[in-house]
Amino acid sequence: MRRTRSTAWTSLGSVLCMLGLAMAVSFTATAAEHPAPASTAPSPLEQGTAGSSIVVWNRSIITLHAPFHGVEPAERAEAASERIDGVIDRLKPEDITVSWTESGEDRGAMVRAGNLVLFGVLPGDVESGDRAAVEQAGVQAVDTLRGVIRERAQARQPRLLLNGILLGALATVLLAALCWLLVRLNRFAQHKLIAVTDARLRLDIAGFDLRPLVWTVLRRSVALLRLLLMLFFGYLWLSYVLRQFPYSRPWGAQLGEYLIDIGLRMATGLVNQLPNLLTLLVIFLIARAIVRLVGAWFHAVSSGTVQVGWLEAPTAAVTRRLVSVMIWLFALVVAYPYIPGAGSDAFKGVSVFLGLMLSLGSAGIVNQVMSGLVVLYSRAVRAGDFVHVGDHEGTVLEMGTLSLKLVTRTREEVTVPNSVLSSTPLRNMTRQSQSTGLLLTTTVTIGYDSPWRQVVALLELAAARTPDLLAQPRPFVLQRSLADYYIEYQLNVGTLRPSVYIQTLSDLNRNIVDAFNEFGVQIMSPHFRRQPDEKVWVPPEQWYASPATVPADSAPRAATGPTTPSVTQPDGKPPV
Numbered sequence: 001m002r003r004t005r006s007t008a009w010t011s012l013g014s015v016l017c018m019l020g021l022a023m024a025v026s027f028t029a030t031a032a033e034h035p036a037p038a039s040t041a042p043s044p045l046e047q048g049t050a051g052s053s054i055v056v057w058n059r060s061i062i063t064l065h066a067p068f069h070g071v072e073p074a075e076r077a078e079a080a081s082e083r084i085d086g087v088i089d090r091l092k093p094e095d096i097t098v099s100w101t102e103s104g105e106d107r108g109a110m111v112r113a114g115n116l117v118l119f120g121v122l123p124g125d126v127e128s129g130d131r132a133a134v135e136q137a138g139v140q141a142v143d144t145l146r147g148v149i150r151e152r153a154q155a156r157q158p159r160l161l162l163n164g165i166l167l168g169a170l171a172t173v174l175l176a177a178l179c180w181l182l183v184r185l186n187r188f189a190q191h192k193l194i195a196v197t198d199a200r201l202r203l204d205i206a207g208f209d210l211r212p213l214v215w216t217v218l219r220r221s222v223a224l225l226r227l228l229l230m231l232f233f234g235y236l237w238l239s240y241v242l243r244q245f246p247y248s249r250p251w252g253a254q255l256g257e258y259l260i261d262i263g264l265r266m267a268t269g270l271v272n273q274l275p276n277l278l279t280l281l282v283i284f285l286i287a288r289a290i291v292r293l294v295g296a297w298f299h300a301v302s303s304g305t306v307q308v309g310w311l312e313a314p315t316a317a318v319t320r321r322l323v324s325v326m327i328w329l330f331a332l333v334v335a336y337p338y339i340p341g342a343g344s345d346a347f348k349g350v351s352v353f354l355g356l357m358l359s360l361g362s363a364g365i366v367n368q369v370m371s372g373l374v375v376l377y378s379r380a381v382r383a384g385d386f387v388h389v390g391d392h393e394g395t396v397l398e399m400g401t402l403s404l405k406l407v408t409r410t411r412e413e414v415t416v417p418n419s420v421l422s423s424t425p426l427r428n429m430t431r432q433s434q435s436t437g438l439l440l441t442t443t444v445t446i447g448y449d450s451p452w453r454q455v456v457a458l459l460e461l462a463a464a465r466t467p468d469l470l471a472q473p474r475p476f477v478l479q480r481s482l483a484d485y486y487i488e489y490q491l492n493v494g495t496l497r498p499s500v501y502i503q504t505l506s507d508l509n510r511n512i513v514d515a516f517n518e519f520g521v522q523i524m525s526p527h528f529r530r531q532p533d534e535k536v537w538v539p540p541e542q543w544y545a546s547p548a549t550v551p552a553d554s555a556p557r558a559a560t561g562p563t564t565p566s567v568t569q570p571d572g573k574p575p576v
Helices: 002-033 073-090 131-155 158-199 211-242 249-272 274-303 313-338 345-361 363-377 418-423 452-465 498-518
Strands: 052-056 059-064 096-103 106-113 116-121 386-389 392-399 403-408 413-417 426-428 438-447 476-482 486-495
Touching: 052 073, 052 131, 059 073, 059 116, 059 131, 073 116, 073 131, 096 131, 106 131, 116 131, 131 158, 158 211, 211 249, 249 274, 274 313, 363 403, 363 418, 386 403, 392 413, 403 418, 413 418, 438 452, 438 498, 452 476, 452 486, 452 498, 486 498
Parallel strands: none
Antiparallel strands: 052 059, 096 106, 106 116, 386 392, 386 426, 392 403, 403 413, 438 486, 476 486
């Protein structure tokens, strides 16, 4: 059943298309049988000189250019039109004659209807101005006027008028059928496109489904084609209907000539532009071949197959894009003279307008691009590095042409413009840590009553218990300052995982608290409001309190109280 319906639709479409083709052929044949009367008018006296036409029954009989005894051509044409309109119903084609007349210095071809002078053709109305040309112009004007009289007589015949109405109605029905068929074909095509796009078409690029985009483009294209076809058939219908009636026949002829003229000019322009189009095709193929060759080389560099000293693998992809853009821009400059219409004023105006827009609107974009190139080729950062920029800290996800993207510890994606990136200090925590590790620091303040050797040992013990820390370089402790109430200790440790350094520091601080609690050392720093009753110091026997160990070349000194220096008398006896 579906196949039968499809076959019926196909047959109906074929019949209607054949009818439309027959109407177009009939229209062309009618245009050949009834040429436009305006084409018989003589050419202007001079190129660019405007004249006034004698118009009778919507037809141009002849165009006048020369004044006559102070009467302008427009007044001559208007007066002649009124005279002819006043007597045209009584005229017969054989009544119109033309004769050469001379009176003093005045001479020309007089067009008469019996004894009535309708108008005259002066030497100034034709291009050459000699007698033969003037008489020939008069004869052509007489032939045109006779044709107008014949057509007026035909227009009064009911049979011809009825025939024109029937043909116009038939053309209207055919136009309606064609439009209806186009609407149905449009729906059918769109349903087919939906089925093909959903079932067969697979367009996934970089994780994006392009089927909705493809469907929208195809649907709009089919709808635009339907609209253009409907307008074309409507144009043919209007021209055909106008040609069926004698009075409106010149309008239909002008529409037909305009359509044919456009088609011929388009075909001629296409043929004339074939060498330029071939040149553009050659330029495009050469540019594409060079871009592909350069792209293959840069791809080899980025994959590590080719080693180049001046170009690193992370910058190869961006360099490839820049070189490709430069090649296409150069190809566009070379191809510009061969683009159809490149020398026209409209094309030049559009080029100037686009150039002005790019100049005004691309200042910021150029700044971003240049800043990105500075950062890229200075090798300050690359994708995968853990960096700190301004108030943001995270792993570099992508280095784009206009911005840099970070993924922070809290899974936030931050976009940093390249202009900000080039003007803000950037801390790269990955670059140097790949070989020696990133140095992490944490600070504690301990009172003077705790042995510093014990504090150092406790900090080293906490570092040894913390995962993701390097054994080499060995953790070490610095005494940053001796404050009024405490000593500031700084523990320095190395790690190869900068991206999780905050978690590593958290684990390290937990282990520091546990180690100090195990050995009973107070982390809270003392503050005094008055002089303490007892001295805040560490006796020598407690210098190496656990977990500190006594070095092999050193021993703890015994605690001794304060001593009084010895004093002797001049005779060598001690004082009494």
